[in-house]
Amino acid sequence: MRHTTGQTGGDRRTHIENPDVVLIGSGIMSANLGALLKRLAPHLAIQVYEVTEGLAQESSHGWNNAGTGHAGICELSYTPNREADGTVNVAKAIGIFEQFEQSKQFWSYAVSSGMTGRPKEFINPVQHISFVHGQDQVDFLKARHAAMSAHHFFREMQYTTDRATIGEWVPLVVEGRDPVPIAATKMDGGTDVNFGVLASQLLTWLAAQKDCGVATHHKVIDLKKTGNGWRVGVKNLATNEVRWNETKFVFVGAGGGSLPLLQRSGIAECKGLGGFPIGGQWLVCDNPELVKKHHAKVYGQALDAAPTMAVPHLDSRILDGKRTLLFGPFAAWTTKFLHRKGRWSDLPRSIKPDNFTTLLKIAIHNLPLIRYLVQQGTQSMADRMAVLKIFYPAARADDWRLIDAGIRVQAIKKTDGEAGIVHYGTEVITNPERTISALLGASPGASVSVPIVLDVIKNCFPELLAKDSSRARLKEMIPTWDEDLKLPANAARFQAVRSLTNERLQLS
Numbered sequence: 217m218r219h220t221t222g223q224t225g226g227d228r229r230t231h232i233e234n235p236d237v238v239l240i241g242s243g244i245m246s247a248n249l250g251a252l253l254k255r256l257a258p259h260l261a262i263q264v265y266e267v268t269e270g271l272a273q274e275s276s277h278g279w280n281n282a283g284t285g286h287a288g289i290c291e292l293s294y295t296p297n298r299e300a301d302g303t304v305n306v307a308k309a310i311g312i313f314e315q316f317e318q319s320k321q322f323w324s325y326a327v328s329s330g331m332t333g334r335p336k337e338f339i340n341p342v343q344h345i346s347f348v349h350g351q352d353q354v355d356f357l358k359a360r361h362a363a364m365s366a367h368h369f370f371r372e373m374q375y376t377t378d379r380a381t382i383g384e385w386v387p388l389v390v391e392g393r394d395p396v397p398i399a400a401t402k403m404d405g406g407t408d409v410n411f412g413v414l415a416s417q418l419l420t421w422l423a424a425q426k427d428c429g430v431a432t433h434h435k436v437i438d439l440k441k442t443g444n445g446w447r448v449g450v451k452n453l454a455t456n457e458v459r460w461n462e463t464k465f466v467f468v469g470a471g472g473g474s475l476p477l478l479q480r481s482g483i484a485e486c487k488g489l490g491g492f493p494i495g496g497q498w499l500v501c502d503n504p505e506l507v508k509k510h511h512a513k514v515y516g517q518a519l520d521a522a523p524t525m526a527v528p529h530l531d532s533r534i535l536d537g538k539r540t541l542l543f544g545p546f547a548a549w550t551t552k553f554l555h556r557k558g559r560w561s562d563l564p565r566s567i568k569p570d571n572f573t574t575l576l577k578i579a580i581h582n583l584p585l586i587r588y589l590v591q592q593g594t595q596s597m598a599d600r601m602a603v604l605k606i607f608y609p610a611a612r613a614d615d616w617r618l619i620d621a622g623i624r625v626q627a628i629k630k631t632d633g634e635a636g637i638v639h640y641g642t643e644v645i646t647n648p649e650r651t652i653s654a655l656l657g658a659s660p661g662a663s664v665s666v667p668i669v670l671d672v673i674k675n676c677f678p679e680l681l682a683k684d685s686s687r688a689r690l691k692e693m694i695p696t697w698d699e700d701l702k703l704p705a706n707a708a709r710f711q712a713v714r715s716l717t718n719e720r721l722q723l724s
């Protein structure tokens with residue numbers, strides 16, 4: 217029997233002494249990892265530490281991200297411009313779609329086994345639409361649709377250049393629009409996800425399990441290597457008491473807080489890594505008539521040097537139990553790594569002798585990106601309305617207000633002989649002993665969080681998947697974890713598993 221202190225409830229302060237696993241952060245990544253591990257190996261003792269007073273208050277919180285279940289359906293950034301032969305490469309969109317299906321499979325298992333509340337509390341169906349204007353883009357979308365709809369994942373995708381049809385799909389997009397060529401694709405089966413609600417529900421379930429503890433208002437301040445794991449230094453922010461807890465495995469799922477913690481751990485794998493924060497902002501519509509008229513997520517093409525994750529979109533969302541309309545994100549200049557508990561000194565303090573040159577070279581080689589961020593940071597409401605009008609030409613400023621969204625800390629990596637790269641994807645850093653894994657980067661993020669943490673399990677807990685019985689348990693949770701649904705031969709299997717998943721998540 218392990219020693220436990222504290223209590224669960226509003227301000228969770230439960231501590232498990234010497235747990236097998238420490239999860240830092242209560243966002244969607246730690247929540248999925250904790251829930252999956254505990255189901256897979258019920259004997260594991262798991263401790264979660266979260267710096268804020270509540271669960272999932274940072275990037276995973278509903279208002280801090282776009283809530284798009286990224287499935288490659290509408291995001292044009294996954295399908296680059298046309299090749300020389302006029303075709304569009306859709307491999308990345310197909311890959312993201314499959315990964316999101318695995319996430320959905322686990323969440324549908326969580327619903328059906330009582331680990332969460334009702335699915336409507338965190339996932340809702342919404343049409344995913346790509347919209348373009350101008351003949352070049354219309355031609356591009358047509359070629360993209362031809363390639364996408366040839367694959368069984370996207371067979372039902374519809375394409376049209378007909379204004380009346382687009383007006384039926386998304387009336388706001390055509391209201392007051394000039395007579396330039398326009399086109400759109402639409403596919404049902406898209407989703408809006410509140411990753412914050414889902415993470416909180418999974419962690420509340422975890423906290424109620426034997427030998428598991430979730431302590432909020434507790435900041436991890438240090439990580440010291442031991443013979444077979446880590447000593448984790450944790451500060452109770454209510455009392456300022458610092459305590460040390462030993463564990464065999466640490467998952468740094470601290471979002472923007474991951475890089476500073478990795479740097480404290482001193483593992484060789486983080487040498488040369490840097491982080492570059494990009495804040496987000498939304499325009500929120502307060503006019504219920506407009507909210508009622510728009511029932512889709514509408515994505516377009518990137519503007520200028522906008523990084524892929526700052527491509528704005530017009531989104532119907534379900535937040536705090538009601539339908540709302542958001543446009544954005546706009547990129548915002550910040551030096552904080554966390555929205556709620558970040559400090560202006562986060563960026564300067566993350567600059568170390570081993571990453572200084574990489575950061576400098578990145579700055580020199582990414583001047584258009586820096587110019588873009590400065591321009592975004594200094595724009596007025598009129599500038600933002602001009603971008604909104606690309607999607608909704610009749611938009612009026614008094615229907616909209618600006619709010620802050622979450623912060624994404626882009627991982628910056630040294631590359632051999634090159635200037636280094638701003639890595640827009642997600643990067644999992646693991647030490648050779650496999651006693652610590654950390655997640656850096658942001659996109660496509662929460663949507664593919666289940667396959668990401670599954671990779672952490674495969675890599676760091678291979679013994680858990682060695683037995684037939686545990687592989688069978690995993691198959692129950694993620695039926696296609698060891699299958700390739702992309703293959704044409706698996707089209708029927710894909711349909712069968714998807715139907716069950718969608719039924720459990722009430723997405724049908």
Ligand SMILES: Cc1cc2nc3c(=O)[nH]c(=O)nc-3n(C[C@H](O)[C@H](O)[C@H](O)COP(=O)(O)OP(=O)(O)OC[C@H]3O[C@@H](n4cnc5c(N)ncnc54)[C@H](O)[C@@H]3O)c2cc1C
Nearest residue numbers: 241243244245267275276282284436471473496661662663
């Ligand atoms: C503007 C914007 C739009 C986005 N849109 C989408 C989208 O549409 N679809 C999608 O799939 N993804 C989207 N993302 C990405 C997605 O939000 C993230 O990938 C995901 O939420 C990351 O989850 P996480 O658990 O890693 O981090 P977080 O949710 O940030 O959780 C990290 C937690 O760690 C805690 N923490 C930090 N430091 C410490 C410490 N020292 N000790 C204890 N706790 C600590 C933090 O308080 C926080 O609660 C978007 C992100 C942004 C910013």
